[in-house]
Amino acid sequence: MALDKNGIAKRIAQELKDGWYVNLGIGIPTLVANYIPQGIEVEFQSENGILGMGPFPFEGEEDPDLINAGKQTITVRHGASFFDSATSFAMIRGQHVQLTVLGAMEVSQNGDIANWKIPGKMVKGMGGAMDLVASAENIIVAMMHSNKAGQSKMLKECTLPLTGVGCVKKVVTELAVLEIKDGKFHLLERAPGVSVEEIIAKTEGEMVVADFVPEMKI
Amino acid sequence: MNKVVKDPQTALEGIENGMTLMVGGFGLCGIPENSIAQLVKMKVKNLVCISNNAGVDDFGLGLLLQGKQVRKMISSYVGENDEFERQMLSGELEVDLIPQGSLAERCRAGGAGIPAFFTPAGYGTEIAEGKEVRIFNGKPHILESALTADYAIVKAWKGDTEGNLIYKATARNFNPMMAMAGKITIAEVEELVEAGTLDPNQIHTPGIFVQRIFQGQKFEKRIEQRTVRTKQ
Numbered sequence: 001m002a003l004d005k006n007g008i009a010k011r012i013a014q015e016l017k018d019g020w021y022v023n024l025g026i027g028i029p030t031l032v033a034n035y036i037p038q039g040i041e042v043e044f045q046s047e048n049g050i051l052g053m054g055p056f057p058f059e060g061e062e063d064p065d066l067i068n069a070g071k072q073t074i075t076v077r078h079g080a081s082f083f084d085s086a087t088s089f090a091m092i093r094g095q096h097v098q099l100t101v102l103g104a105m106e107v108s109q110n111g112d113i114a115n116w117k118i119p120g121k122m123v124k125g126m127g128g129a130m131d132l133v134a135s136a137e138n139i140i141v142a143m144m145h146s147n148k149a150g151q152s153k154m155l156k157e158c159t160l161p162l163t164g165v166g167c168v169k170k171v172v173t174e175l176a177v178l179e180i181k182d183g184k185f186h187l188l189e190r191a192p193g194v195s196v197e198e199i200i201a202k203t204e205g206e207m208v209v210a211d212f213v214p215e216m217k218i
Numbered sequence: 219m220n221k222v223v224k225d226p227q228t229a230l231e232g233i234e235n236g237m238t239l240m241v242g243g244f245g246l247c248g249i250p251e252n253s254i255a256q257l258v259k260m261k262v263k264n265l266v267c268i269s270n271n272a273g274v275d276d277f278g279l280g281l282l283l284q285g286k287q288v289r290k291m292i293s294s295y296v297g298e299n300d301e302f303e304r305q306m307l308s309g310e311l312e313v314d315l316i317p318q319g320s321l322a323e324r325c326r327a328g329g330a331g332i333p334a335f336f337t338p339a340g341y342g343t344e345i346a347e348g349k350e351v352r353i354f355n356g357k358p359h360i361l362e363s364a365l366t367a368d369y370a371i372v373k374a375w376k377g378d379t380e381g382n383l384i385y386k387a388t389a390r391n392f393n394p395m396m397a398m399a400g401k402i403t404i405a406e407v408e409e410l411v412e413a414g415t416l417d418p419n420q421i422h423t424p425g426i427f428v429q430r431i432f433q434g435q436k437f438e439k440r441i442e443q444r445t446v447r448t449k450q
Contacts, residue, residue: 049391089319089323125294125296127295131320134338
């Protein structure tokens, strides 16, 4: 069965390593924070100026001066720090953040990503996404395999305006875990009960499929 | 030298039609709301506003958009504002969208006397069009230029009569860089104290960057996305 959004987040959380600083984008990536594996400590960076972001506040304890990059009220953990936007992006551009997880509208087989604009329809802006994808060593895209119209989001080439080129290394969808290497998607894992055929059918880009593709363990 | 002014009306004197303004804040967090209200009253038009976001329809910079006071917005993210999207798609409003880190650094550079810098952000995308590309350490970078403003309007938590500023939590965001990049920088603060009261170790923006300072009458501090958890 295909994963739900929480399932995608849970699978991505397995990629976390102890001591990492991690930036989570808006949407499914935010959920990753709920599934940190036991015995591991990571610090979440929010690009509006926090290291050590904690959970949402209890009702009545919201602080309008304390929000995350999604403009949601949040809290901070012990040992947190605040800083300005230039310092925040120094952390990101300077590769001090080990992992970036973000959503996408399209990903191509050479690792291009599009997630900020649909010409003529929707222009919300790139926010910090272009800085994040241009500099992060390790980028995981969390998204659904197809768009609402049923078209594959895993493409030979992106059709929408790009956010970054050749930067995505891994994609986790409700169907599969894919690596991007040598200009192709590589199918690493499939969601429990999802067939390789279904993933092939829903992936427009070129994809390398081994004889045996294990199921995700989540 | 007296930097303290009594109210936003005095603080914003000199702002005229067509000027470029930097306005601090991230979403509705850390915005100079008293000054924005004053800009609405002044009815200045054709403004170029440099601000990470454009507020929401009825608060923050959204108020200036409603009054069609803004000719051009320079921002990184402008969702959450229907009027903005309408004006942009219809072509009434000129919009320059900039990656958030580049926006922050362009303001910082403007205040720091660095005319331009190379960054990898945006390489290979439409925002790189027409910009010089150079390879450093095997990786392509694009040339981004510094930003300055006729007036920078920032919001701080505490300030003193010398113009030294301390921000609170994530209300800091773009305020420190914008404070550096204004030809004239106006700071509105929640609490204005005598020089010598604030600990010099804790100052975020040194007073040299601030020309006018006033204590805001009231701060609504609207929350954009109120998210909470329930006690178990």
